[in-house]
Amino acid sequence: MGLFDKLKRGLAKTREVLAGGLRRALFLGRALDESLLADLERALLAGDVGPRTTTALIDEVRAAWKAKRLQRSEDVEPFLRERITERLRSGGNALVRAASGPTVILVCGVNGSGKTTSIGKLTKFLKRDGARVVLGAADTFRAAAVEQLTIWSERNGVEIVKQAQGADPAAVAFDAVTAGKARGADYVVIDTAGRLHTQTNLMQELEKIRRVVKKAVPDAPHETLLVIDATNGQNAIRQAEQFHKAVTVTGIFVTKLDGTAKGGALVAVRDTIGVPVKFVGTGEQIDDIEVFDPAAFAAALFD
Amino acid sequence: MFDSLAQRFTRLFAGLGRSKLTPANIEDGVREVRTALLEADVGLDVVRGFVERVKEKAVGLTRLDGVAPADQFVKVVHDELVALLGGEETRIRWNDRGPTVFMMVGLQGTGKTTTCGKLALHLRRKEGKKPLLVAADVKRPAAIEQLKVIGRQVDVPVYAEEGGRPEKICARGVAKAIETGRDVVILDTAGRLHIDAELMDELEDVKGKTNPHEIWLVVDAQVGQDAVASAREFDRRLAVTGVVLSKTDGDARAGAALSIREVTGKPIRYVGTGEKLEQIEPFVPKRVAGRILGMGDVVGLVEKAQEVVDEASARETAEKMFRDAWTLDDFRLQLRQVREMSSKLGGLGGMLKHMPGMADLPEEVTGRMDDGQLVRWEAAIESMTPKERTDPVVLDGQRRARVARGSGTSVASVNELLKAFKLMRKQVKELKSKGILGRLAGRRMDKQKLKQIEDLKRRGIDLRNWFPES
Numbered sequence: 001m002g003l004f005d006k007l008k009r010g011l012a013k014t015r016e017v018l019a020g021g022l023r024r025a026l027f028l029g030r031a032l033d034e035s036l037l038a039d040l041e042r043a044l045l046a047g048d049v050g051p052r053t054t055t056a057l058i059d060e061v062r063a064a065w066k067a068k069r070l071q072r073s074e075d076v077e078p079f080l081r082e083r084i085t086e087r088l089r090s091g092g093n094a095l096v097r098a099a100s101g102p103t104v105i106l107v108c109g110v111n112g113s114g115k116t117t118s119i120g121k122l123t124k125f126l127k128r129d130g131a132r133v134v135l136g137a138a139d140t141f142r143a144a145a146v147e148q149l150t151i152w153s154e155r156n157g158v159e160i161v162k163q164a165q166g167a168d169p170a171a172v173a174f175d176a177v178t179a180g181k182a183r184g185a186d187y188v189v190i191d192t193a194g195r196l197h198t199q200t201n202l203m204q205e206l207e208k209i210r211r212v213v214k215k216a217v218p219d220a221p222h223e224t225l226l227v228i229d230a231t232n233g234q235n236a237i238r239q240a241e242q243f244h245k246a247v248t249v250t251g252i253f254v255t256k257l258d259g260t261a262k263g264g265a266l267v268a269v270r271d272t273i274g275v276p277v278k279f280v281g282t283g284e285q286i287d288d289i290e291v292f293d294p295a296a297f298a299a300a301l302f303d
Numbered sequence: 304m305f306d307s308l309a310q311r312f313t314r315l316f317a318g319l320g321r322s323k324l325t326p327a328n329i330e331d332g333v334r335e336v337r338t339a340l341l342e343a344d345v346g347l348d349v350v351r352g353f354v355e356r357v358k359e360k361a362v363g364l365t366r367l368d369g370v371a372p373a374d375q376f377v378k379v380v381h382d383e384l385v386a387l388l389g390g391e392e393t394r395i396r397w398n399d400r401g402p403t404v405f406m407m408v409g410l411q412g413t414g415k416t417t418t419c420g421k422l423a424l425h426l427r428r429k430e431g432k433k434p435l436l437v438a439a440d441v442k443r444p445a446a447i448e449q450l451k452v453i454g455r456q457v458d459v460p461v462y463a464e465e466g467g468r469p470e471k472i473c474a475r476g477v478a479k480a481i482e483t484g485r486d487v488v489i490l491d492t493a494g495r496l497h498i499d500a501e502l503m504d505e506l507e508d509v510k511g512k513t514n515p516h517e518i519w520l521v522v523d524a525q526v527g528q529d530a531v532a533s534a535r536e537f538d539r540r541l542a543v544t545g546v547v548l549s550k551t552d553g554d555a556r557a558g559a560a561l562s563i564r565e566v567t568g569k570p571i572r573y574v575g576t577g578e579k580l581e582q583i584e585p586f587v588p589k590r591v592a593g594r595i596l597g598m599g600d601v602v603g604l605v606e607k608a609q610e611v612v613d614e615a616s617a618r619e620t621a622e623k624m625f626r627d628a629w630t631l632d633d634f635r636l637q638l639r640q641v642r643e644m645s646s647k648l649g650g651l652g653g654m655l656k657h658m659p660g661m662a663d664l665p666e667e668v669t670g671r672m673d674d675g676q677l678v679r680w681e682a683a684i685e686s687m688t689p690k691e692r693t694d695p696v697v698l699d700g701q702r703r704a705r706v707a708r709g710s711g712t713s714v715a716s717v718n719e720l721l722k723a724f725k726l727m728r729k730q731v732k733e734l735k736s737k738g739i740l741g742r743l744a745g746r747r748m749d750k751q752k753l754k755q756i757e758d759l760k761r762r763g764i765d766l767r768n769w770f771p772e773s
Contacts, residue, residue, distance in 0.1 A: 112412030233527025
């Protein structure tokens with residue numbers, strides 16, 4: 001690549017930063033009017049919040065403005081951020097723990113959402129407190145999924161329970177939970193095959209995994225994490241609804257938030273199924289995991 | 304939870320009947336279009352331009368006799384979508400002096416590796432090519448292993464190295480293809496974020512070292528507003544030559560297809576339609592247009608149905624249903640057609656999936672409708688007298704028992720059949736009163752309308768093109 005291209009690329013980056021700053025500056029000097037609301041609406045829509053939730057949020061702003069609770073233009077964005085943060089915060093974002101015995105975490109999601117990578121990161125996160133983790137390779141469908149999880153188990157130095165590709169996923173999950181119990185593990189994390197929420201038979205398979213896990217530990221799974229790709233748009237809502245219906249999702253793990261996607265559909269997801277976001281994945285490295293911070297997430301929607 | 308645009312329009316224009324479109328209701332319609340497109344994840348800027356164009360065209364519409372304004376409006380939107388999605392030469396640029404190199408790129412998790420396998424199988428089977436897959440994803444754990452497994456499944460060799468620089472692996476892969484007489488090379492690159500400068504540089508290096516004839520961006524049908532930003536960047540850095548839309552077997556509206564098309568101007572080549580490696584199809588603009596509007600993918604169904612049902616008999620059935628002249632004989636004919644169709648489409652369940660709204664039906668419902676039941680019903684109808692077939696009310700307990708005996712079925716089965724028949728009749732009546740049958744079973748077939756359809760045809764307008772399903 002030539003010097004000119006490099007320069008051009010650098011300039012493009014500067015332009016983006018400038019544009020963002022400029023927009024913020026514009027907010028300051030502006031009147032609080034419908035055109036300001038329209039700009040905020042655009043920001044929300046561009047962040048994948050979706051037309052329904054966006055309209056509801058903007059209506060709240062408008063109501064506050066008309067009731068004179070909002071008077072200055074620079075207060076509008078903070079107000080909106082606060083409304084979104086509130087929506088996302090209720091219900092708590094902490095991981096549920098089993099009263100005794102291993103905490104069983106079932107991880108599910110559509111294809112390519114980043115389940116296996118997220119499990120690699122989650123394992124490292126759980127191990128931070130010296131906890132003992134066992135992984136269950138219940139994605140027996142996708143080619144080399146078991147190998148992929150095995151590599152993550154090696155990187156983390158934890159045990160993995162697995163069978164060959166094509167094995168019964170529920171049986172693998174059962175074995176993993178039984179092994180975790182026998183070895184006094186603190187956590188058993190089960191990877192499942194990616195499935196589109198419209199595939200009834202595969203959703204039933206997921207229900208079966210959940211039922212079978214209960215046979216080993218009656219109150220398991222303690223957490224059912226749904227992995228949602230932040231680059232997804234409004235379909236994330238459908239995914240959440242359908243997975244929740246099938247296996248009662250208890251938390252969301254949002255991935256790929258390190259790009260330019262804002263993941264705004266999660267606000268609508270929260271409105272729809274009422275399940276909190278618990279973790280955020282931000283990169284490809286093992287440490288690229290964070291506990292979800294609603295305020296930071298809401299702020300990023302307007303960056 | 305999303306209403307289709309057709310449903311929204313029907314509601315919106317319900318009070319309007321057949322009167323003219325006014326500036327006010329055009330404005331309402333435009334707002335609905337905007338919401339529908341945003342719910343389908345069409346990019347914000349793309350929506351804005353699109354809506355403006357639709358508005359211009361709607362204002363210039365002259366009223367067509369007997370055509371509801373809602374229908375006219377949907378047609379404008381649908382046509383505009385089709386025009387935007389398609390209309391360009393999409394032939395693969397084959398290299399006649401050596402192997403044709405395909406470079407597959409995209410964000411993480413869009414389905415690149417699976418798509419590579421599907422493409423290899425498709426080109427091997429449909430184009431008689433001898434592909435070589437090259438594992439250039441040295442980043443994701445076990446990605447190379449995944450491609451090797453897929454290669455075995457599609458019976459295509461895989462070139463892979465342990466570690467190393469992707470551009471070097473790819474260059475050696477191409478050399479290997481030349482050496483072994485393979486005429487297609489498919490490079491499976493690692494998924495990456497478009498803002499990851501280092502990895503985007505790496506792709507440029509791969510491109511520089513292999514001179515691909517086609518560079519295809521794999522895009523997940525579920526992607527949201529970010530599709531525009533990432534596609535633009537991939538295109539800027541690599542000059543993408545085509546797009547593959549993956550995971551269209553879900554219920555995502557795939558509005559990103561429109562954004563990417565509009566922003567990059569690059570054609571969509573193929574769509575991935577399932578987890579199986581043979582599930583890849585050439586892109587058909589009309590289908591995705593219908594999908595974005597939430598009309599279901601009925602074009603496929605209609606195309607396949609046309610192989611079985613000739614149009615005249617379908618029209619006759621629709622007409623009879625409206626005139627309440629629909630008898631068990633007609634029902635029998637329909638059952639047989641459904642059965643033939645269902646065997647072509649992989650069973651009733653597979654068929655229903657193609658129909659609007661039907662994808663949401665729980666399996667308890669679709670699962671119960673097995674082909675065996677259709678056979679039993681057909682047999683039962685065949686055991687009835689002509690009088691019974693035209694006027695099922697005469698079928699008392701005694702007659703039902705006789706029909707059951709005669710057809711080798713059971714009274715319960717006969718009862719079920721009659722119940723289903725009654726229910727269908729009732730539904731047809733309800734649909735008729737709601738005026739939405741036009742979208743399910745063809746246009747209303749009263750005489751006046753038929754005449755108008757013929758008139759329109761003479762003027763070069765074919766109503767059947769108005770909606771993917773009609």
